[in-house]
Amino acid sequence: MLTEGVSLIDSRSDRVVMEPNPTYWNPARRPTVRIVYDNVIGKDAGIASVASGDGRVDVVFDLTPAEAKAFPQSDKGRIQTKKAKTILTGVFNENKPGSVWRDPAVRRALNLAIDRQFVLDQGAYGYGTVIPAFIQPGRFGADPGMSPLPHDPEAARAHLEKAGLGGREIVIVSSPAWKEVVEAIGQCLSTIGLSARFVSDRGDLPEDFDIKLEWYFDWTPQYPVACMHREFFGRDATLRQGPEDPEFDALYEKLLHAPEAQTEAVVREVERYIQDRSKALFLYAPFTLFAVSERVAFTPYDTCMSELAETRIKG
Template structure:
């Protein structure tokens, strides 16, 4: 028997709460009820019955109910979902692990929060091998940037023990990959291997370079940045970490992104990090790489598009266009009795979610 489920902005509660950031919209009825300033409609599995969730405006709660007119009857939801956008994340993590709590799902756990959930008696951690990517963007905004030297870019790639960073800073919640695409996914280039951990090679490549390195990142990735800085220091660099935005003097910006597309990393990941219009681009750009990205986005044939995507991966790898790290797993706290399956796109889909009473 199923019971209502409700999610919160980063947590879910019962009668039904889960942490989520996206809600499916559904077809309008003859006289749709106004929700906020507009009446959303669509063909999704849920119907928005209460609240507003926009980029610049979110109500305290957003309530979704099954769309009885959904076209795929085999996938029609059986739960009611309530996103709680008010409860603090720390309180949600504590609640989901409590036997008398109301939270059912909490999203976007850190490894430390995952450990807290695993120690509880009422919830467990669901780890998803999502299409995420964590890279170190080099500061090449000036024409005389030391990072314009491919030898230095390769040096820091050889200096980092990626598996060690995953094991220590991520508590094992991550997967190695050679560039930006995980094995088994569209565009993965099986001719590449992740950069080996070779401090001696790193030292040789950087022997004549300025070895001062300031890593900037957000609080969520501070532990990873500390581990990377320690590896760089072991290889002869003078490395430090700063939490904040990539402003002022900095060298490497650790930033995570995800591929929400079914099979189009060129448009979603490659463009964002390396394309002329990318939000994470901190260099004048690479004409050859931009040409490949443009070619992929113009190509209709799927096989040809995958070949181009593999060529993009090889270019990024060969030129060490970023500090190539790993794919962090997405972590969810799920209350016992809740059947939840995460999507590799990291988009929170709850149509298949069920809850035992």
């Protein structure tokens, strides 16, 4: 798999070294630098190396928002961002006995309680984009006429009290990397008389948890169906959190058989249905974050891969 842009010349337990492939088919994208993946230097040490400019590390991938915020002021390195093809969303636990989250009105009420820009700013230090449903603005299938659900705490309070949820504690499971996001959600809930309790998904999950924060890939046109949507709601989905939804399944079948020219319009139908039914706790699309040395020109790819083929040494 290394014959496209680079050739593997050395593989050891501590590092992988790659040289430019002079026979790569696209001269405009032919790599020009030697790349060393160091498997010994820790992430913290790598970030410190970029900031100090000591020459040991030039690019560190996949920083957390907290790591990016803590990056020191430096003329030797910087934080570089990329709008990744991912979303951060809350999956309602509709499967637990007596789940209140099977009611679309209750799911919508909790969405109305959340100030998404506040959650993004406080929980992720602004590294992301608030989105209306599962597809990021500008991506294939995103509906430019859709807006994020509004922040309406008074309407949220009224609906939740009507459903008998006033004063309830909401148990939210997430990776420790998103603990600050859960805390920001908790601040929003506190304004309507609810509270949030963070539970790390590294431990045993309580059976009565309410929401699990998940990071998923959004729609990608390389696939003939809306894989993100099917992952949540389809009959054969392993991550399914709720009962079967015949209306959604009908939309999915429509998408499967739509002519290519109509595919995007059907995807937008799916997005609108998901928002109308508040199928998830919609949050935001995180950025992919990198610590990058000022001595290199780094081009992050629009994928989940750690490609370095277009990185150049400055000067």
